[in-house]
Amino acid sequence: QSALTQPASVSGSPGQSITISCTGTSSDVGIYMVVSWYQQHPGKAPKLIIYEVSKRPSGVSNRFSGSKSGNAASLTISGLQAEDEADYYCCSYAGSTTFVFGGGTKVTVL
Amino acid sequence: EVQLVQSGAEVKKPGESLKISCRSSGYSFTRYWVGWLRQMPGKGLEWMGIIYPGASNTIYSPSFRGQVTISADNSVSTAYLQWRGLGASDTAIYYCVGRSGPADEGAFDYWGQGTLVTVSS
Numbered sequence: 591q592s593a594l595t596q597p598a599s600v601s602g603s604p605g606q607s608i609t610i611s612c613t614g615t616s617s618d619v620g621i622y623m624v625v626s627w628y629q630q631h632p633g634k635a636p637k638l639i640i641y642e643v644s645k646r647p648s649g650v651s652n653r654f655s656g657s658k659s660g661n662a663a664s665l666t667i668s669g670l671q672a673e674d675e676a677d678y679y680c681c682s683y684a685g686s687t688t689f690v691f692g693g694g695t696k697v698t699v700l
Numbered sequence: 701e702v703q704l705v706q707s708g709a710e711v712k713k714p715g716e717s718l719k720i721s722c723r724s725s726g727y728s729f730t731r732y733w734v735g736w737l738r739q740m741p742g743k744g745l746e747w748m749g750i751i752y753p754g755a756s757n758t759i760y761s762p763s764f765r766g767q768v769t770i771s772a773d774n775s776v777s778t779a780y781l782q783w784r785g786l787g788a789s790d791t792a793i794y795y796c797v798g799r800s801g802p803a804d805e806g807a808f809d810y811w812g813q814g815t816l817v818t819v820s821s
Contacts, residue, residue, distance in 0.1 A: 591762055593744075626807035628745070635795060635814050636745065641807035679745050687750060687759045687803040689735070694744035 594619065594680055594692035601698040607668040610695045612680030613661060618690055620661035624683035627656060627665045630694075631676045640665060667697070675699045702726040704734075704796050704812035711818045712786050719782040720815045722796030729777035730754035733799040735808060736770060736781045740792045748794075750803070751779060786819045793817075 595613040602608040612619065612627075619625055625643045628636035638647055640656040643663060653668045663682070667674050680692040707721040722734065735750035749760040753772040760770070769782040779796055794817060798810035 593746075622804065624804055624806070628808075635811045637811070638807050638809055641809075642805065647809070677744075681745075681747070681808070683804050687733075687757075688761065689747040689750075691737075691745045691747055 591684060591688065591690055594682060594690055596678075596680060596692040596695045598693070599696045599698065601700055602667075602670045603700045604670055604672065606670050607666060608670060608697065610665045610667075610678055610680075610697070612663040612665070612682075612692050614663070614682050614690070615661055618682040618684040619658065619663050622683045622685070623658070625656070625658060625663040626681045627654075628679045628681065629676050630679065636679065670699055672699050702798065702800075702810045704798055704810055706794075706796055706812040706815045709816040709818070711820070714787055714819055714821055715785050716819075717782070717784050718786055718817065719780050720794060720817065722779045722781075722812050724777045724779070724798065727798075727800070729772075730774055732810075733803055734772065734779040735797045735799065736768075736779075737795045737797060738764075738792045739795065739814075740789075745795075748781070750799070752803075753779065786817075788819050790817060791819045 627640040630636040643658045644656040678695045684690045705723045730753045736748040738746045748764040749770045751758045772779045793814045796812040797808035
């Protein structure tokens with residue numbers, strides 16, 4: 591059960607859109623529509639921002655969107671804002687009640 | 701309102717045992733999965749395992765099986781993470797997380813505030 595692969599860092603200017611990739615395998619991301627994304631600000635607990643690939647919990651900005659194609663999922667942040675600067679983690683169900691996380695991506699707002 | 705409240709920070713010596721807790725409120729404790737995640741200093745999140753208190757069904761990540769024990773006490777709506785012999789590499793923040801739906805749906809909706817465990821001689 592290997593960790594999902596995310597880029598270490600992604601950056602963008604305010605107002606731009608950025609996309610974070612999350613690459614898994616045919617045993618996790620590729621086979622299940624149970625991919626979620628979490629945002630973590632420094633010193634804080636993570637917060638759910640996307641679940642089941644593309645659904646947003648109540649209260650989460652519609653600037654966050656998710657998608658999946660094959661063994662890879664993606665998180666897009668549109669209209670980048672200073673408050674979006676944080677670490678982002680993807681997570682996938684991997685069968686038999688097991689889960690796997692990505693290594694995390696640091697988003698920097700230039 | 702669903703809340704997960706974890707026990708406070710711990711400082712332990714190598715070889716010591718430890719049990720940290722995660723008290724739940726605002727929902728039926730036996731109907732949600734409760735998981736544990738590790739975040740080592742400056743590192744990412746790692747899934748350790750999960751328990752369904754309603755059936756005492758516990759599943760561990762292969763990386764953590766045999767290293768920790770996950771349990772729950774339904775009478776006090778509390779989940780636990782336990783070590784029998786800590787090592788320096790156990791120094792990390794540990795998060796408990798709640799999952800409201802079936803394991804193969806939804807996400808980790810609810811998060812505890814984290815418990816910092818420091819293991820040092």
